[in-house]
Amino acid sequence: MATYEAAFLTQKCNLPTRTIKFEIWDTAGQERFASLAPMYYRNAQAALVVYDLTKPTSLIKAKHWVAELQRQASPGIVIALVGNKLDLCSDAGADAGDDEDGSGDSGDARKVPTEESKAYAEEEGLLFFETSAKTGHNVSDVFTAIANAIPETSLKSARGPGAASGAAGRNEEQRVNLGGPRNADSKEGCAC
Amino acid sequence: MESLSDTLWDVVICGTGLQQSLLALSLSRSGKKILHIDPKEYYGGPDAALSLEEAQRWQAEHASASATASSIFNSATILQSPEPANLPSRSYSLALSTQIIHTRSALLSQLVSSRAYRQIEFLSVGSFYVFKPSSDAQIPPTLSRIPSTREDVFSTTAIPARAKRSLMKFLKFVLDYDSESNAEVWRSHADEPLTTFLASQFSLDNELQAYVLALTMSLDQNVVTRDGLAVINRHLTSMGVFGPGFAAVYPKWGGLSEVAQVACRAGAVGGGIYILGTGIEKVVDQAEVDEPVEVVLSSGTTVKTTWLVLGTEDQPEAGAEQISRLVAVVTSPLASLFEVSVEAAPAPAVAVIAYPPGSVITKDGIASEQPVYVYAHSSDTGECPIGQSVLYFTTRTCPLAKALLEAALESLLTALESPQCLYQLYYQQSHGSTSIQSKGTLVHLPAPSLNLAFDDSTLESIHEAWKMVMDGKREDIDEEYMVFADREGEILAIKSKARVCTTHFISIPSDAA
Ligand SMILES: Nc1nc2c(ncn2[C@@H]2O[C@H](COP(=O)(O)OP(=O)(O)OP(=O)(O)O)[C@@H](O)[C@H]2O)c(=O)[nH]1
Numbered sequence: 075m076a077t078y079e080a081a082f083l084t085q086k087c088n089l090p091t092r093t094i095k096f097e098i099w100d101t102a103g104q105e106r107f108a109s110l111a112p113m114y115y116r117n118a119q120a121a122l123v124v125y126d127l128t129k130p131t132s133l134i135k136a137k138h139w140v141a142e143l144q145r146q147a148s149p150g151i152v153i154a155l156v157g158n159k160l161d162l163c164s165d166a167g168a169d170a171g172d173d174e175d176g177s178g179d180s181g182d183a184r185k186v187p188t189e190e191s192k193a194y195a196e197e198e199g200l201l202f203f204e205t206s207a208k209t210g211h212n213v214s215d216v217f218t219a220i221a222n223a224i225p226e227t228s229l230k231s232a233r234g235p236g237a238a239s240g241a242a243g244r245n246e247e248q249r250v251n252l253g254g255p256r257n258a259d260s261k262e263g264c265a266c
Numbered sequence: 267m268e269s270l271s272d273t274l275w276d277v278v279i280c281g282t283g284l285q286q287s288l289l290a291l292s293l294s295r296s297g298k299k300i301l302h303i304d305p306k307e308y309y310g311g312p313d314a315a316l317s318l319e320e321a322q323r324w325q326a327e328h329a330s331a332s333a334t335a336s337s338i339f340n341s342a343t344i345l346q347s348p349e350p351a352n353l354p355s356r357s358y359s360l361a362l363s364t365q366i367i368h369t370r371s372a373l374l375s376q377l378v379s380s381r382a383y384r385q386i387e388f389l390s391v392g393s394f395y396v397f398k399p400s401s402d403a404q405i406p407p408t409l410s411r412i413p414s415t416r417e418d419v420f421s422t423t424a425i426p427a428r429a430k431r432s433l434m435k436f437l438k439f440v441l442d443y444d445s446e447s448n449a450e451v452w453r454s455h456a457d458e459p460l461t462t463f464l465a466s467q468f469s470l471d472n473e474l475q476a477y478v479l480a481l482t483m484s485l486d487q488n489v490v491t492r493d494g495l496a497v498i499n500r501h502l503t504s505m506g507v508f509g510p511g512f513a514a515v516y517p518k519w520g521g522l523s524e525v526a527q528v529a530c531r532a533g534a535v536g537g538g539i540y541i542l543g544t545g546i547e548k549v550v551d552q553a554e555v556d557e558p559v560e561v562v563l564s565s566g567t568t569v570k571t572t573w574l575v576l577g578t579e580d581q582p583e584a585g586a587e588q589i590s591r592l593v594a595v596v597t598s599p600l601a602s603l604f605e606v607s608v609e610a611a612p613a614p615a616v617a618v619i620a621y622p623p624g625s626v627i628t629k630d631g632i633a634s635e636q637p638v639y640v641y642a643h644s645s646d647t648g649e650c651p652i653g654q655s656v657l658y659f660t661t662r663t664c665p666l667a668k669a670l671l672e673a674a675l676e677s678l679l680t681a682l683e684s685p686q687c688l689y690q691l692y693y694q695q696s697h698g699s700t701s702i703q704s705k706g707t708l709v710h711l712p713a714p715s716l717n718l719a720f721d722d723s724t725l726e727s728i729h730e731a732w733k734m735v736m737d738g739k740r741e742d743i744d745e746e747y748m749v750f751a752d753r754e755g756e757i758l759a760i761k762s763k764a765r766v767c768t769t770h771f772i773s774i775p776s777d778a779a
């Protein structure tokens with residue numbers, strides 16, 4: 075099933091010293107034929123590249139996207155590599171492990187060893203997690219880690235080329251508002 | 267997922283220019299199966315905004331001097347470029363067909379009703395200037411700001427009191443130019459040049475005529491009264507619609523290119539499949555009228571579709587009017603051009619400069635016969651790094667067009683304390699077909715207009731194509747056109763778990779912490 079209902083969502087993440095509001099843009103399948111628009115790259119301060127722990131080819135594709143991001147996105151981008159469907163792996167973390175004791179090898183669909191991806195992530199300087207979107211395992215940790223990894227200084231700055239050199243704050247007073255605030259507060263989702 | 271060739275597509279759209287992309291947006295909630303491809307490796311087609319690397323490749327593809335080649339663009343030359351290593355290619359987004367959008371344009375209301383506007387940052391277009399050459403070589407030329415509201419005319423010191431009254435009278439007239447009594451004044455002069463009308467009916471001197479003519483944004487010195495008045499009326503009535511001090515907006519990151527990207531994204535969110543770098547090799551003749559069309563893609567795959575929608579950016583009309591463009595990157599923020607002129611107005615990111623005919627002189631001493639326009643874009647447009655600006659020059663193509671644009675650039679730099687120029691790209695753009703054409707289920711959308719401001723008639727053919735595809739015989743179908751509810755509301759209903767998908771990009775709004 076492709077992602078076509080999820081286009082854009084927001085999520086709040088509470089850190090001890092600050093609260094961060096994420097705007098999350100799903101690539102809506104445009105990644106399938108390597109046809110992402112620049113709007114994704116330059117708006118992004120962080121990227122989540124997700125592969126399927128039960129499909130080795132998905133890690134190969136994920137690596138392609140990491141390389142693409144390193145080439146195209148703004149230099150300071152935080153990239154998190156995430157192996158998903160941990161619930162299908164018998165060596166899974168807490169959630170999956172707890173509720174299946176007799177599953178044994180037959181229940182283990184893992185095809186990508188943790189060590190392999192972890193080593194790759196370390197080499198490339200990526201955050202690395204294994205998650206289950208089904209059980210929610212580790213999902214909030216991914217967002218917390220991203221929030222922690224984004225330098226405080228870049229938080230309020232303008233996005234895109236030259237963002238680091240700071241056109242800070244000007245954005246808001248410049249933006250022409252065609253119809254109410256861009257994201258009304260009442261519409262915030264919060265899964266953190 | 268079914269493979270491309272196994273699917274019976276409802277619509278295959280080729281090209282991601284503004285029009286095709288808006289069509290994809292309009293169909294994004296229709297549930298139709300849509301395959302949207304583009305032979306180019308980037309979104310936007312003739313409306314694209316290019317990085318320097320892309321611009322270099324684009325130039326090579328459009329270098330041919332012939333206007334009958336397989337593109338509406340021709341004669342592209344890079345006149346100046348530093349060592350590539352010295353400029354970060356991706357920090358630039360140079361727009362191929364820059365257009366500003368009047369605040370009353372139906373494009374904006376459609377972007378709002380379709381909810382696509384949320385992903386676009388609109389910036390304001392600020393002051394309009396008239397370029398004034400200097401008769402003394404020791405004194406640099408100047409730019410004088412056009413007062414375009416009545417308050418503005420009152421407060422300006424550049425115009426003598428008597429002239430002010432005439433200008434005021436004219437502005438008041440245009441605001442209501444279609445009323446019975448006012449129409450009587452201009453109808454009999456409708457096909458005369460506007461300048462003649464201004465002199466005879468409002469006794470405007472040359473200088474004031476130049477101000478008024480600049481507001482028409484017409485590349486034709488002899489723009490007729492009927493057309494000129496309509497455009498000035500649009501300009502004046504667009505003032506203040508979304509805030510004080512501006513009549514037009516410009517989408518950040520490359521103008522219409524950004525609108526095309528956002529529209530395509532909406533198409534993808536609606537389930538459309540996107541493939542760049544893939545065009546159409548061949549359209550197989552239909553055996554029967556009711557049979558699906560077979561299309562061979564450049565990748566070799568054959569797909570079947572009910573409707574096939576194409577652009578006409580590859581079909582210039584022979585002998586049609588052409589415009590010449592020069593895009594220049596300069597090493598100055600040009601701050602004086604982007605000052606806020608009205609209290610509480612948003613800081614403008616675009617300024618407009620008009621060169622009246624005769625005010626540009628080539629190296630060989632030949633003067634311009636037609637107006638030249640410049641859009642100055644600050645780095646706030648995201649089209650260049652901070653500390654630089656992009657200048658987009660446009661004039662009607664004539665044998666001297668290139669030399670004239672180069673001269674216009676040089677004299678503008680002199681007027682602006684001589685910043686350095688880093689990069690210059692020249693090209694010509696010709697008119698393609700101006701109306702939608704269809705044969706069975708094969709639809710050709712018209713080529714982009716050569717106007718400097720977005721032309722709402724562009725939207726008509728998209729609406730028409732939408733109706734064909736939707737089989738729009740139902741009476742009230744037009745009410746559904748481009749009117750969508752927010753998707754955000756829908757997704758947040760599934761709020762129990764964060765969905766983790768293939769690739770997500772995250773940005774933190776500046777009001778974060
Ligand atoms: N068991 C299990 N299934 C999952 C998990 N996450 C996603 N799925 C399933 O995997 C399938 C694909 O999920 P999507 O979220 O649509 O994947 P995607 O990568 O976003 O797909 P595209 O948007 O088409 O690129 C769906 O059937 C999900 O229910 C997980 O953690 N565990």
Ligand SMILES: [Mg+2]
Binds near residue numbers: 076102103
């Ligand atoms: Mg998805």
